[in-house]
Structures are given as structure tokens and as C-alpha cells.
Amino acid sequence: MGETLTEHENQLDGQDQKQGPDAGGALYRRVAADLREAITTGAYGEAGRLPAEGALAERYGVSRGTVRQALAVLRADGLVTSRRGTRRVVLGNARVQSFSELLSFTHWARSMGEEPGGQLESLIRRPADAAEREQLRLDPGAEVYVTLRLRTLSGTPVMVERTIYPPHVGVLVAKLPPDVVSHTEHLREHGILFTDADHTIDVVAANGEDAKLLGCRRGAPLLRERRRTTDPTGRPVEWSQDRYLPGMVAFSVHNSLATSALSRHARESD
Amino acid sequence: MGETLTEHENQLDGQDQKQGPDAGGALYRRVAADLREAITTGAYGEAGRLPAEGALAERYGVSRGTVRQALAVLRADGLVTSRRGTRRVVLGNARVQSFSELLSFTHWARSMGEEPGGQLESLIRRPADAAEREQLRLDPGAEVYVTLRLRTLSGTPVMVERTIYPPHVGVLVAKLPPDVVSHTEHLREHGILFTDADHTIDVVAANGEDAKLLGCRRGAPLLRERRRTTDPTGRPVEWSQDRYLPGMVAFSVHNSLATSALSRHARESD
DNA sequence: GGGGCAAAGTTGGCTGACCAACTTGATGGA
DNA sequence: TCCATCAAGTTGGTCAGCCAACTTTGCCCC
Numbered sequence: 001m002g003e004t005l006t007e008h009e010n011q012l013d014g015q016d017q018k019q020g021p022d023a024g025g026a027l028y029r030r031v032a033a034d035l036r037e038a039i040t041t042g043a044y045g046e047a048g049r050l051p052a053e054g055a056l057a058e059r060y061g062v063s064r065g066t067v068r069q070a071l072a073v074l075r076a077d078g079l080v081t082s083r084r085g086t087r088r089v090v091l092g093n094a095r096v097q098s099f100s101e102l103l104s105f106t107h108w109a110r111s112m113g114e115e116p117g118g119q120l121e122s123l124i125r126r127p128a129d130a131a132e133r134e135q136l137r138l139d140p141g142a143e144v145y146v147t148l149r150l151r152t153l154s155g156t157p158v159m160v161e162r163t164i165y166p167p168h169v170g171v172l173v174a175k176l177p178p179d180v181v182s183h184t185e186h187l188r189e190h191g192i193l194f195t196d197a198d199h200t201i202d203v204v205a206a207n208g209e210d211a212k213l214l215g216c217r218r219g220a221p222l223l224r225e226r227r228r229t230t231d232p233t234g235r236p237v238e239w240s241q242d243r244y245l246p247g248m249v250a251f252s253v254h255n256s257l258a259t260s261a262l263s264r265h266a267r268e269s270d
Numbered sequence: 271m272g273e274t275l276t277e278h279e280n281q282l283d284g285q286d287q288k289q290g291p292d293a294g295g296a297l298y299r300r301v302a303a304d305l306r307e308a309i310t311t312g313a314y315g316e317a318g319r320l321p322a323e324g325a326l327a328e329r330y331g332v333s334r335g336t337v338r339q340a341l342a343v344l345r346a347d348g349l350v351t352s353r354r355g356t357r358r359v360v361l362g363n364a365r366v367q368s369f370s371e372l373l374s375f376t377h378w379a380r381s382m383g384e385e386p387g388g389q390l391e392s393l394i395r396r397p398a399d400a401a402e403r404e405q406l407r408l409d410p411g412a413e414v415y416v417t418l419r420l421r422t423l424s425g426t427p428v429m430v431e432r433t434i435y436p437p438h439v440g441v442l443v444a445k446l447p448p449d450v451v452s453h454t455e456h457l458r459e460h461g462i463l464f465t466d467a468d469h470t471i472d473v474v475a476a477n478g479e480d481a482k483l484l485g486c487r488r489g490a491p492l493l494r495e496r497r498r499t500t501d502p503t504g505r506p507v508e509w510s511q512d513r514y515l516p517g518m519v520a521f522s523v524h525n526s527l528a529t530s531a532l533s534r535h536a537r538e539s540d
Numbered sequence: 541g542g543g544g545c546a547a548a549g550t551t552g553g554c555t556g557a558c559c560a561a562c563t564t565g566a567t568g569g570a
Numbered sequence: 571t572c573c574a575t576c577a578a579g580t581t582g583g584t585c586a587g588c589c590a591a592c593t594t595t596g597c598c599c600c
Contacts, residue, residue, distance in 0.1 A: 026583065047407065047504055052550060063585045068551085076346070078468060081504045084551045085592030089504040091466060099527045137317065195527045196361060198348060201471055202520035203493045221491025221516065223473045234317055234351045234359040246491065250472035253523055257369045257465045296553065322580060333555045338581085354581045355562030 031060050031070035039079055040093050050080060050088040078254030103194050103229065105151050105159065105242075106182035117152035118161075120178040121213065125170065135228055136166045136236040145170025147183075150213045151242075157214050158248050160222075163240040192237055197229040201251055204243065214245055221246055301330050301340035309349055310363050320350060320358040348524030373464050373499065375421050375429065375512075376452035387422035388431075390448035391483065395440065405498055406436045406506040415440025417453075420483045421512075427484050428518050430492075433510040462507055467499040471521055474513065484515055491516055 044050055057064045074080050080088045101108045109116035128144040145165040151158055165173055172190050204224045211218040222243040229238045314320055327334045344350050350358045371378045379386035398414040415435040421428055435443055442460050450456060474494045481488040492513040499508045
């Protein structure tokens, strides 16, 4: 009971417990956000112990179940441990970005204080091949929109992005001016939402096109991320293949016995 | 109400609702396992809708809260969507492996039906440098154990593994014969548990040592995975750097607005 | 001092209940 | 026919309570 925190000590002040404009509307999200803040600023120390669930519940004026929900978020992000019988322990200062920073090159760049750029090299419409129909769950005979873009950070080329869009998304992309930086943002404003994504990360050699755009040798190694994104209803909205120059980017994941989402697997035929 | 499933229709048969020897002890884990089975075998169709939470609760004879806990697992694995107002939809057949398959080269290889091998090239004990003390949370003056191993799949070299162990783990590793395939398994039997891991994935060029062991050119691109693993108490037990030959392996992640754990970030200095 | 043991503290798991927010489909009117 | 409205169905979120399993601490006894 002798714990005295200089901050994070009162019960979610602001707006009479209504949804404040800063934090997420749900109670457990606000508790999670507050605890995350407290942890990353070192309020509990490097490997310190968190207060008990009951104590947190009392402090925030919520039920223990809500606190548990909040802590589950932090556990999934790899911020704290979680085992029966003992208090939670701070694991690390893992800064896990928002979902959008992973999906949108633009958001990611801006969050680092860099200026993102994108130049559309080509946009064509053509019938989908078998693999594309499979990935985007399209009927035989359906068409797809294929874009090729060179992405830059503060002017220097970083990544080549090849994206396949299903028709209902492609028509919107096709209407965009070629110098629009963020397709994702534009699509969101037109009601196309991105909620789930599967990522696969490996290494490939640069082909002629990659080499010309990125200014590297043909055959030079590139970090490749393939991504299939779906909307809230589960409908695929994008199938993209991004190729990064080495040394510019790395991908980070946390996984644990509790919640694992990453998997290593043998590369299937390309 | 007209749903008739040929399987997965009764209430978790076996052992009088006690923890069966096959499934996880917790009730929600068994429900999750059963639903995963049903989904991956296509019982609900490609993009079909799952039964309502209430219906599942009744079917399995558990409360709705338990069903929700089970479904949260599937949602985190990217198997189903989850939005307010409508039934859950099957997202994909994502086969997410167990935590151990990611941490242990041996487990991973065996799960693919390949024969893993490992040859210890060197094992030395020396004072930890600043970075190692930081990663493994060691006191100044502490020593570390450094291993270098060449990993093979069915005889062919695949990966070079450099692992830094803190003293309490290193002493155990040092006692192992040089041809032990799975260090992880051996350590687990001696009470060293692996529960949480942070992974960072990027590309590096092979140095002279890599080239000699893997049989590739110096400067050839390798897929690098750096991993820091901790035990249940949050204490670091390993800091490893694995370098894979390209084309042999890829990493997969699922993330969503609900649960995001992956992050892309600019590469800091090496 | 050391080892075993009991008790307190803490998280995991499960239940039942309630309301809010949202989606979908049907109904009915312009 | 088309559109607005409404009602039913469904998931999200929160609460209170209970017990089990586990860890840690401190006590007692040898």
C-alpha cells in the first residue's frame, strides 16, 4: 500500500467518465493506455512489479474484469509478463505501433518524422490470374487493378510496391491523381476499411524493374513483404508485394506462449 | 436453427468434462481447439459465418464468456473476423504454429517432417559487452556464453546461429555434448523455460564466417532474425542472431486492428 | 542455520447477468 | 420501385462473485 506514484494515480480523470477525445472509448482501452504510458515512462522501473489487479481496479474505479482485459492488451504487446500466483512484471519498453503504421507506408514514415513520397509508375487493369483470384477471392473472369509505385523517404528511394486491387477497390484507386502520397488514407475516406492483414517476410533478388527504380544492381538482395489485407467483413481489399532496399527497414514481432501470431515456415514455390 | 454439423456438435466429450489428456486443460482452450479444427477442415465454408456466441455456448455447455475467450484466441490468430452486430466470418485457413516451433529450429523442422541437425562450431565464455549486458540485463563484469552453430535440414546447411547466453543458462549449455541437436529441449528439461520472445527480421550480407559455413559468397544476402527470449519471470535467457540462406525460409505474421503485435521500424545502427 | 510447512497474496478461469452499439432483414409508406 | 423506419439478432463491454492453482513469504521446528 506504500506505493505513491507521481502520476497515473487517479481514476481516469476527464469528461465525467465519458469517452474523452484522446483515448479509446472503451474503459479497458483507456486503462490500458494509461498503464502503457506509466510503464514506458518507467514508473514501475526496468523489471518492476505492477500493482495487483485488485489494486488497479480500485485505483481506476473499474471492475477487476476490466483491468484484466486491459492487461491482456499489454501482455499481447509484450510489455508485461503474466503468470498465476505472482504479480505482473515489466518486460520491456516495446513500442508497438498502431495497426495503421504497419499497413500504410505514409503513416509509418510520418510517425518517424520522415517525409514519405510515392510516384505511380504504372496502373493497369487486366484479368486476374489464378493466384490472384485465390488471394482476392474473385470469380473466374474478374479483373484486377495492378499498381506499381516507387516509395521514397525524404526523397531517397526505399521501396517498390506492387499492389493488386479487386475491382471494387481498383476503380477508386484508378481515379486518384498519380502523385497522391497515401492511397490507404484516400481509400479509407471512401469507405474502404483495412482491419486484418497477413504478412509474409523473406528475401528476394531484385529484377530489372526493381533495379532501375531503386538504383541498385540487378540481383541485389531486397527484403520482401507480401501482404493480404481484408476489410471488417473479411473481404480481401488488397494483395501487395513490397520490396525494400536492405538496411532501410526491419520488422519486429513479439510473441509468447499466451498469444502467438508469428510463424516461420518453409518457402513454398513462388 | 437448421445447422446440422456432421461433426463438432456435442459438448466436449471425454473424461467427464475433466481435463482430457489431448487438449489444453482450460475449458476455453478446448473450445478454441475444437472450433479451430472445425474451421480449418472447412466445416463452416470458405468465408462462412460462425454460429452465434450464444449458440456455441449452449452447444458446448459453457457460458458465453468462455466462448468469447475461445473466439478471442481464433481472432488473434487471424482465423475469424469479429465485429459488433454481425456473426463472425471465417477469414482464412491460417495455420499458426505453436510457440515452440518458432523458438526452436528443431521443433520447427520436425513439424515439417524434415530432419534437423546442428553442429557446434565454437563455444566460448567471455565478459559481456555493453550491448549484451543491456539485452540480457546483466551486471557490469558479468560473463556470457557465446555459441556458434551451423544448422542443417536433412543434411544441407540452412542457417548460422549465434547465441549469447547469460551465466545461469550458459553453464548448462557448456555441459552439453557438441552434437546435441536441440539446446532448447535440453534446457527445458533443466528448468529453463522460454515463454516470451521479441523478434526482429531484416537482411544482412554474409561475412567471411557465414560464407564458409553456409557455402555461399561473402556479401551474399541472408535473412536475419534477431531474437531475445525471456522466461516466465521476465528474465532474459537468450539473445540470438540467426542468419538464413535466402529461399529456405519465410516469416509470417497476422495482425489486425484488434490485436497488433508486429511493427515495422527504421533500422537503428547495428 | 536450514528445511519443511502453513498462510497470505495473486492471477487464471468460469458463470450469469445486463445494457449499449451495431448489422441485417423485413415492413410499410411515398 | 425506392427509401425510410423499425424490430430482431448479434457482438462489445462491464460488473460482481466464486473457486482453483500457483508463488511468495514468514514462521516454526529441528
